[in-house]
Amino acid sequence: MATQSAPIFDTDELVINMGPQHPSTHGVLRLVLKLDGERVVDCDTVMGYVHRGIEKLSENRDWTQIILLTDRMDYVAAATNNLGYCETVEKLLEVEVPRRARYIRTILAELQRIGSHCLWLGTHAMDIGAMTVLLYAFRERELVLDLFEEYCGARLTYNSMRIGGLPLDIPSGWDRKVREFCDVMEGKLPEYEELLTNNRIWLERTRGVGVISARDAIGLGLCGPPLRGSGVYRDVRKDEPYAAYDEFDFEIPLGTRGDTYDRYLIRLEEFRQSIRIIRQALDGLPEGPIMGKVPRLLKPKAGETYHAIESPKGELGYFIVSDGRATNPYRFRVRPPSFCNLQGLKPLIVGHLVADVVCLIGTIDIVLGEVDR
Amino acid sequence: MLDTFIIPLLKIVVLLNAILISVTFMVLMERKVIAWAQSRLGPMRVGPYGVLQAIVDPIKLILKEDITPVKADKMLFSLAPILSLVPALVAFAVVPFGGDELFYVADINVGLLFFLSVTSIGVYGIILAGWASNSKYPLLASLRASAQLISYEIAVTMTLVSLILTAGTLSMVGIVEAQLTDGVWYGFVQPVAFVLVLIGGLAETNRVPFDLPEAETELTGGFHTEYSGMRFSLFFLAEYANIIVISAVTAILFFGGWLRPFPNVEALAFLDLIPGWIWLFSKIFLFLYLFMWIRATLPRYRYDQLMRIGWKLLIPIALANIVVTGIVKVLV
Amino acid sequence: MAEAIAFYTLSILILGLGVAVITTPRTVHSVVFLVLNFLCVAVLYVVLRAEFLAVIQILVYAGGIVVLYLFVVMLVNLKRQPEEHQDPRRLAKIGLGLSGAMLVELAAIVVYSYSREPSSVTAPSPAFPVQGNVEQLGWLLYTDYLIPFEVASVLLLVAMVGAIILARREL
Numbered sequence: 001m002a003t004q005s006a007p008i009f010d011t012d013e014l015v016i017n018m019g020p021q022h023p024s025t026h027g028v029l030r031l032v033l034k035l036d037g038e039r040v041v042d043c044d045t046v047m048g049y050v051h052r053g054i055e056k057l058s059e060n061r062d063w064t065q066i067i068l069l070t071d072r073m074d075y076v077a078a079a080t081n082n083l084g085y086c087e088t089v090e091k092l093l094e095v096e097v098p099r100r101a102r103y104i105r106t107i108l109a110e111l112q113r114i115g116s117h118c119l120w121l122g123t124h125a126m127d128i129g130a131m132t133v134l135l136y137a138f139r140e141r142e143l144v145l146d147l148f149e150e151y152c153g154a155r156l157t158y159n160s161m162r163i164g165g166l167p168l169d170i171p172s173g174w175d176r177k178v179r180e181f182c183d184v185m186e187g188k189l190p191e192y193e194e195l196l197t198n199n200r201i202w203l204e205r206t207r208g209v210g211v212i213s214a215r216d217a218i219g220l221g222l223c224g225p226p227l228r229g230s231g232v233y234r235d236v237r238k239d240e241p242y243a244a245y246d247e248f249d250f251e252i253p254l255g256t257r258g259d260t261y262d263r264y265l266i267r268l269e270e271f272r273q274s275i276r277i278i279r280q281a282l283d284g285l286p287e288g289p290i291m292g293k294v295p296r297l298l299k300p301k302a303g304e305t306y307h308a309i310e311s312p313k314g315e316l317g318y319f320i321v322s323d324g325r326a327t328n329p330y331r332f333r334v335r336p337p338s339f340c341n342l343q344g345l346k347p348l349i350v351g352h353l354v355a356d357v358v359c360l361i362g363t364i365d366i367v368l369g370e371v372d373r
Numbered sequence: 374m375l376d377t378f379i380i381p382l383l384k385i386v387v388l389l390n391a392i393l394i395s396v397t398f399m400v401l402m403e404r405k406v407i408a409w410a411q412s413r414l415g416p417m418r419v420g421p422y423g424v425l426q427a428i429v430d431p432i433k434l435i436l437k438e439d440i441t442p443v444k445a446d447k448m449l450f451s452l453a454p455i456l457s458l459v460p461a462l463v464a465f466a467v468v469p470f471g472g473d474e475l476f477y478v479a480d481i482n483v484g485l486l487f488f489l490s491v492t493s494i495g496v497y498g499i500i501l502a503g504w505a506s507n508s509k510y511p512l513l514a515s516l517r518a519s520a521q522l523i524s525y526e527i528a529v530t531m532t533l534v535s536l537i538l539t540a541g542t543l544s545m546v547g548i549v550e551a552q553l554t555d556g557v558w559y560g561f562v563q564p565v566a567f568v569l570v571l572i573g574g575l576a577e578t579n580r581v582p583f584d585l586p587e588a589e590t591e592l593t594g595g596f597h598t599e600y601s602g603m604r605f606s607l608f609f610l611a612e613y614a615n616i617i618v619i620s621a622v623t624a625i626l627f628f629g630g631w632l633r634p635f636p637n638v639e640a641l642a643f644l645d646l647i648p649g650w651i652w653l654f655s656k657i658f659l660f661l662y663l664f665m666w667i668r669a670t671l672p673r674y675r676y677d678q679l680m681r682i683g684w685k686l687l688i689p690i691a692l693a694n695i696v697v698t699g700i701v702k703v704l705v
Numbered sequence: 706m707a708e709a710i711a712f713y714t715l716s717i718l719i720l721g722l723g724v725a726v727i728t729t730p731r732t733v734h735s736v737v738f739l740v741l742n743f744l745c746v747a748v749l750y751v752v753l754r755a756e757f758l759a760v761i762q763i764l765v766y767a768g769g770i771v772v773l774y775l776f777v778v779m780l781v782n783l784k785r786q787p788e789e790h791q792d793p794r795r796l797a798k799i800g801l802g803l804s805g806a807m808l809v810e811l812a813a814i815v816v817y818s819y820s821r822e823p824s825s826v827t828a829p830s831p832a833f834p835v836q837g838n839v840e841q842l843g844w845l846l847y848t849d850y851l852i853p854f855e856v857a858s859v860l861l862l863v864a865m866v867g868a869i870i871l872a873r874r875e876l
Contacts, residue, residue, distance in 0.1 A: 016509045016510070016513075022593060023593060038517075038676055125672065127591075129581060129582065129584070129671070130670075132410055135411035135413060136411070139412060196672075201582055201671055204678050205673075205675060205678075353675060353676060354513065354592075355585075355591050355673075355675040355676060358591050446731075446733070449733065452737070481756060482837050483757050483838070486757070487756075487760050493764055493767070493768025494740075494763065494767060496768070496772060497737075497740065497772070497775075500772065501733075501737070504775075512779070515779070516779065519773075520776070530764075
């Protein structure tokens with residue numbers, strides 16, 4: 001505006017604080033936005049409001065106690081957090097996990113993905129103003145929580161896995177209920193799509209908003225759906241299979257434009273792929289033990305390991321160093337997908353309008369518990 | 374004396390009370406309708422099926438602490454809710470609920486324009502509320518509101534010109550009588566105008582998908598972020614009174630007001646057994662339901678898209694509609 | 706009698722609000738007074754049996770133009786004191802000249818209207834083939850005042866085009 005002539009009035013940028021108390025920052029994220037009218041010219045991401053020192057705390061807990069702490073990171077996807085941690089320690093201990101346990105873990109992880117995506121879909125749509133989708137998505141998330149409750153007794157922080165296997169076998173009839181849930185979920189997906197996918201307003205609000213090229217997405221270290229939305233084929237389940245993923249047949253949906261709408265479509269397709277994986281796992285569920293041979297006293301050899309899984313949010317990695325003497329990790333570090341994806345927020349937001357900011361916070365799907373740890 | 378003062382005053386008293394009571398029940402209706410759309414039950418605790426919620430809600434709002442921010446502009450902060458409610462209520466003056474003189478407060482010969490001009494004053498409430506709060510989110514909201522309301526007002530006014538051409542009068546009663554003479558509801562003669570007025574009405578009452586000045590998830594409540602207690606409920610009343618008046622005017626202009634369906638078909642004359650005001654109320658009710666249905670279904674537009682629709686879509690269509698109506702009017 | 710009371714009350718209100726507009730230190734307040742002023746003028750029109758004009762007054766001025774004023778006033782930071790070098794009285798002479806010219810003009814109109822034949826003041830209004838305030842206005846606009854009406858519309862068009870060009874240059 002001021003390129004040709006000096007503006008008549010002084011133009012001030014309006015600095016507004018979005019959060020930490022704001023209905024759509026998905027927790028206690030704080031964004032300091034510099035606005036020119038409604039356009040965002042600069043954005044400062046402030047976080048750390050729910051920092052609990054989980055990584056440091058873990059270095060003073062023994063190996064089994066840490067599982068419980070991992071629940072508290074991505075609290076809407078506790079099962080995948082458990083899975084990632086347990087597998088990392090198993091790698092360190094060189095423990096073989098029985099096939100049945102790996103299958104059940106896969107089922108739990110995929111159920112968790114559905115649950116987490118339900119929460120994402122509901123809140124994302126709510127941010128853009130479609131409030132009915134929130135209630136619909138939460139209705140299905142409730143079913144996921146019920147299944148988890150029946151399996152391990154908890155609804156949010158499951159503590160549902162153990163190093164070397166699982167604490168519990170599935171209750172009788174649980175597999176039938178999971179199958180029923182898969183059918184229900186498959187029937188409900190068209191309901192979401194009817195409300196959103198071809199909705200003109202939804203298209204206008206999401207298409208072409210927050211476009212990020214594949215090159216930039218890799219450069220920013222994005223992972224999970226935001227990375228795949230830009231067309232990068234990267235999914236830990238395929239690239240470095242863990243649990244029992246190498247035994248199942250499923251596809252990784254990819255986007256082409258890298259905008260919010262693509263990321264939305266990808267996550268919707270991931271619902272379907274998750275259902276597909278769960279069905280295959282239930283069909284081929286082997287008999288056998290659910291705990292591997294694990295020593296009474298967990299004392300891994302000195303060494304370090306990094307192991308990643310595909311959490312609903314993206315690549316969730318654990319880096320653990322053991323000094324070989326203590327019954328606790330020497331160093332414990334998490335690569336949280338939400339934190340890494342949050343780095344992409346600023347480049348996405350700058351240049352967009354205030355209304356798009358909430359839309360973009362929704363599309364990268366962050367959980368502040370995991371960002372701050 | 375009786376005719377010039379007492380009876381109109383009585384009518385006004387009855388009308389105002391009726392509006393305020395129906396607003397409280399409309400809030401309940403909205404909560405129920407949206408709840409059903411979302412596979413919920415809605416309010417169920419107070420009274421059977423939660424019907425007493427309509428009484429409890431206002432009591433709660435009245436009893437709440439009324440907070441004025443320290444840095445607010447006190448005068449305008451208090452004035453804004455009043456400025457927003459009064460025009461919404463005044464607009465009812467020209468709404469005829471029946472053909473008989475008993476059913477309307479005034480039938481002035483520029484009734485439709487009176488309605489438009491009075492509702493255009495209502496925007497000051499929102500703008501001043503945002504500014505007087507001396508807070509950033511409300512300020513953004515009031516900037517949005519002023520731009521939005523002006524552009525949609527132009528679109529609606531231009532659309533109504535084509536309706537006025539069809540009816541040949543500006544009086545609300547006259548428009549309904551013209552529909553009786555023509556034997557058809559103008560919604561069928563002017564379908565384009567009807568859709569435009571409906572969209573414009575949504576935008577002018579700040580309803581989804583045009584609820585940008587409120588935009589709970591973006592601007593944390595928008596212009597009324599800093600308001601609480603009774604002052605907040607005045608905004609609430611204003612919003613719902615506006616919805617009712619827009620529904621009523623749409624029903625009168627496009628759906629024959631108090632006329633029965635197919636007013637010229639003799640075979641349906643038995644429908645006249647139902648009084649006219651019931652016809653009108655059921656039409657208003659349908660529009661209210663439509664407003665709520667839309668709220669439960671659609672996401673929200675973005676500010677720039679909203680302006681684009683207003684200026685680049687609605688206004689040109691409205692202009693074209695005027696031209697077409699004029700040509701048809703001359704030819705027929 | 707009642708009309709006289711209404712007229713004088715309204716006149717006092719209008720003048721008082723006018724004074725308030727220019728004396729209030731806060732700009733937003735003065736815009737609000739301006740709106741109230743316009744509303745009172747509209748009521749005055751109603752008293753004069755010009756309902757259409759009254760409604761248009763509210764619709765265009767109070768509901769449209771002043772909203773834009775408010776829009777601008779809110780956007781501009783007015784808490785700032787006037788700069789030192791900008792003498793607030795620097796335009797006083799021009800203002801004095803202009804208001805003097807205005808006064809002379811008004812006086813001329815008053816003198817002219819009184820000096821004319823009284824019959825021409827109360828000339829019978831032309832016979833209207835139509836009834837009603839709006840209809841008569843429309844009739845006059847499209848018969849006797851067709852050319853001024855069209856000229857005004859062209860003028861508005863030019864203003865609109867000009868505004869668009871100005872806005873585009875800035876963008």
